[in-house]
Amino acid sequence: MKSLSDIIDSAKGGQKPTHEECYYSMLVLVGLMNMTWSTLEHVEKEQTSTMFRLLFLDEWFKRYRWALRADPVKYLGDNVPGNPEYDEFHKLGLKLIERFSKK
Secondary structure, three states, X not given: OOOHHHHHHHHHOOOOOOHHHHHXXXXXXXXXXXXXXXXXXXXXXXXXXXXXXXXXXXXXXHHHHHHHHOOHHHHHOOOOOOOHHHHXXXXXXXXXXXXXXXX
């Protein structure tokens, strides 16, 4: 499979990616979005130091660069729906969200 960056560039150029390319690219991008959101939330709530914020920016940049250069399937590894461990962990996460949203 092409790299995430190549898939995005092709789509922006008018070529339609395959269903598989879209699926795995979406999983990579939502993972990056969730990691970024979680860290930004921590930075906002904890009044973190400038050093932590710089480290976050550096890690954020490396994480995105790595993801864009990688084949989405290889980037995700076993962390995909259909893998029993992933599915169990995802199900537990949904239960936690449901429990906390009722309070």
